[in-house]
Every structure is written in C-alpha cells, then in structure tokens.
Amino acid sequence: MRSFFILLSLLCVVFVSPLRANEVVSLKSIEVPNLPDPITKNIRMYLNPLLNKGIEQISADYVISQAELALSVFGYYEPDVQLQWANEGTALIVQVSLNKQLHWSKVSITLSGAGKQDPLLNKLLESLPLKQGEAVSHQTFDASKKQIEDALLEMGFFDFRWVKSQLRVSKKEAKASAVLHVETGERYQFGQVIVSKSTQAETFVLSLAPFSIGQPYLSAKLSQYSLSLNQTPYFNSVRVYPLLNNRKNGKIDVQVEVVDKPANSYEIGGDSVQILVQKYDSSGVSRGSLMTDIMLIPICLFLKNNEMLQQVIQYLWMTQLQMCGVLTPVIN
Known part of the structure; x- marks a missing residue:
C-alpha cells in the first residue's frame, strides 16, 4: 500500500507540476519567424485577438485559416502553415512556407463619363501601381482604387460611382485579375464665394480668390486661397471649404469663414x-x-x-x- 501511495504521488508531480490542477492556461505570445516584416505583421494582426484566451478555446483549424487569409493579401494562396506550442502552451509559433506567389494575369482600369478624356486622369491611370504581371497584392488594389477616388474629388467629379470594382482569384488556374471601372459624372465648376458676415473685409477677402465663377473646380485652389488669407496679418482664423451638400446645376459654392483681429x-x-x-x-x-x-x-x-x-x-x-x-x- 505504501509503494502504491508513493507511485501515485510521483504521477501527480509529473502531470500537475508546475501548473496547479484546473488552472486555465492562456495564450501569451505569438511568434511568426523567418518571414518579411510586412507579412509577419499582417499574420500577427489577424491572430492577435487570440492573445489571453484559454488554449482550450483556440482551434488549430481557425488559426491556420486566419494565417492563410493574412497571406492571401500578398498573393500567397497555397502556403503551408504549421503550428507549434511552447512554454507550456502559453506561446504559439506559426511556421510558414510561402510557396508560389500569384501575379496579375489581367488588369483593366477604365473611365467613362465626362472625365474619360481628361489628360490628368488618364496620366494618373498610367502611373497606378496596379499593373499586369506584377505580384498580386490586395493593398496595391485598394491603394490604386483610393488614388482614383482622391483624384476625382480633387478635380470636382463629386458624383462619380464605381461601375465595377472586382478582384478575382482562381487557385485552380493560378490566375488573378483586377477590374476597376468608374463612371466619373460631370466635373463641377466654381460658383459663388460666400464670405462670413463677421468680417469687415469682405471685399479684400474676395480679391484674393485664385479662381472665378465658371472655372473647373480644383481643391488645390482652395488650399491656395486659404494659404493666401492666412499669410495676411489681418485674421485670427481662416477656414475655406466647398459647400458639397448645396451643389447644383454643375456649380459648387465656396464658403470662407474668417475672424478679424481686434481693430486696435x-x-x-x-x-x-x-x-x-x-x-x-x-x-x-x-x-x-x-x-x-x-x-x-x-x-x-x-x-x-x-x-x-x-x-x-x-x-x-x-x-x-x-x-x-x-x-x-x-x-x-
């Protein structure tokens, strides 16, 4: 009986120590070794919500699927992902073999509407990083789309709409394609400059406007206007902005709010x-x-x-x- 008691005590030491019985083990760290920094950071971003969760709540299939999703952003659709637990289950090591990276087999970026023949917009399309033959990157796709949107707003195409914005991947054929088609709508022109009633210098404010009614809208002109007003020594504050919600008949008015410095x-x-x-x-x-x-x-x-x-x-x-x-x- 004494021998049995000693054996049972040793088994308890082996399986319970150093953790106490029923103690919940939580994930404290995630390591993703031997990968480029942008890929490592993206995998960690997908997996970081698992930190401090009990390891019994963490599914290996879920971890692998999240890691694969993070890798697909960079064009790696067939990676090998292996998991390894360390430090008594508190650390997770994600080992990744990237394998083949897909490249864009087709890229189509088109404009329709009033901006179709605009030389500045067409020059922008030629300079976009989204190009056939380049490595697939969701970030490049999103960045190119945003550059187009920013340029349209900068030039006064406030009613643009996306006819098609599509990223397609065929794992079976190992092909990826990107399609961006935007309808620009009409380009707005500058309308009236409306100066706040709080200033005594309305005539002076209007004289500094770098545009006139009927000229094509360009947001850089508003920045130039604001800078010119701020560079004068007459105002405590300056705010220049387009009245987007009041645009009509192809015109957009500009609101100028200035606060005069004290008269003395x-x-x-x-x-x-x-x-x-x-x-x-x-x-x-x-x-x-x-x-x-x-x-x-x-x-x-x-x-x-x-x-x-x-x-x-x-x-x-x-x-x-x-x-x-x-x-x-x-x-x-």
Missing part, C-alpha cells in the same frame, strides 16, 4: 503694434466717442522700416477706415 491690434512679424483711434471735430477738438463727419487717426507706431509702414497703411485701407490724420513713424 495689428501684428507685423513678431512685433505687436497698437493703433489708437480717436474722433475729432473739424476744429481739432476731441469728441471722444461721439460720431463726427471727419475721423482723424493719429497713430504713434514703433516702425522699423518703410515696408512695415506700408503694411499698416494697407491694413487701414482694408478695414475701410477714412484717414484724415497723420502717420507718425517713431524710430528707436
């Missing part, structure tokens, strides 16, 4: 200049805040050069203040 503050470079505005009557007597027919603006500025003085004069013109006084530059 004007910044030139890193210098802050205070502009003192006082009201006088025709005899030169100060009238305080009372309205008069003549406004004199005596200004005492710390001006460093004539260019700075010219900028101040431009500022005063922009805000449509009537100058009947004297600009007195004081040089330190």
Whole structure:
C-alpha cells in the first residue's frame, strides 16, 4: 500500500507540476519567424485577438485559416502553415512556407463619363501601381482604387460611382485579375464665394480668390486661397471649404469663414503694434466717442522700416477706415 501511495504521488508531480490542477492556461505570445516584416505583421494582426484566451478555446483549424487569409493579401494562396506550442502552451509559433506567389494575369482600369478624356486622369491611370504581371497584392488594389477616388474629388467629379470594382482569384488556374471601372459624372465648376458676415473685409477677402465663377473646380485652389488669407496679418482664423451638400446645376459654392483681429491690434512679424483711434471735430477738438463727419487717426507706431509702414497703411485701407490724420513713424 505504501509503494502504491508513493507511485501515485510521483504521477501527480509529473502531470500537475508546475501548473496547479484546473488552472486555465492562456495564450501569451505569438511568434511568426523567418518571414518579411510586412507579412509577419499582417499574420500577427489577424491572430492577435487570440492573445489571453484559454488554449482550450483556440482551434488549430481557425488559426491556420486566419494565417492563410493574412497571406492571401500578398498573393500567397497555397502556403503551408504549421503550428507549434511552447512554454507550456502559453506561446504559439506559426511556421510558414510561402510557396508560389500569384501575379496579375489581367488588369483593366477604365473611365467613362465626362472625365474619360481628361489628360490628368488618364496620366494618373498610367502611373497606378496596379499593373499586369506584377505580384498580386490586395493593398496595391485598394491603394490604386483610393488614388482614383482622391483624384476625382480633387478635380470636382463629386458624383462619380464605381461601375465595377472586382478582384478575382482562381487557385485552380493560378490566375488573378483586377477590374476597376468608374463612371466619373460631370466635373463641377466654381460658383459663388460666400464670405462670413463677421468680417469687415469682405471685399479684400474676395480679391484674393485664385479662381472665378465658371472655372473647373480644383481643391488645390482652395488650399491656395486659404494659404493666401492666412499669410495676411489681418485674421485670427481662416477656414475655406466647398459647400458639397448645396451643389447644383454643375456649380459648387465656396464658403470662407474668417475672424478679424481686434481693430486696435495689428501684428507685423513678431512685433505687436497698437493703433489708437480717436474722433475729432473739424476744429481739432476731441469728441471722444461721439460720431463726427471727419475721423482723424493719429497713430504713434514703433516702425522699423518703410515696408512695415506700408503694411499698416494697407491694413487701414482694408478695414475701410477714412484717414484724415497723420502717420507718425517713431524710430528707436
């Protein structure tokens, strides 16, 4: 009986130690050795949701199918995937033989509609990374599709639609094809520029627009417009955007929202200049805040050069203040 008890104790040590009975073993790490980094990262992205799950909940068939799905993105449709457990079941090692990579046997990218003959769009199609004979890559397919969409929106083809967007793979024939066909719709033109009512410089804002009504829409023009407004020293904030939801009759209006800097503050470079505005009557007597027919603006500025003085004069013109006084530059 004593011998049987000793034997039973040894069996318990062999099968239970170092884990206690009924202890749940969780997956703590996943290793994918000897593969290029992009492929390794993609397999890990597919498998990482399994981390911290109990190993009894993890199916080998599921792990292999997820790894194969991650590999198909790069054109590997017939890989060999082997699984190995380590560290008492807390680590999973995924061994992969990539085997043959498929290449595009057919690539068809076509435009229809008003943009079919556009030279810029056709030049873009020629430069896309999706080409016949290249290695199959789902990422390349998606990136090419997005480049087309971005270009259409950039050029004002806001009503485009995909007639066909198809990626087909035949494992049996070891062939892959990609088809992209987009109907561009009409290209919109610039409509009215609508300036926010909060500014006193509407005329000045409109004068900086780098486009006119009826010109073909191009979003780069809006970026240029926004930059030009921001480069002036007159506004605290600038926002320029197309009114997409209000487009009609082939035209799209542009909204410009600017916030003027305070009327008594004007910044030139890193210098802050205070502009003192006082009201006088025709005899030169100060009238305080009372309205008069003549406004004199005596200004005492710390001006460093004539260019700075010219900028101040431009500022005063922009805000449509009537100058009947004297600009007195004081040089330190």
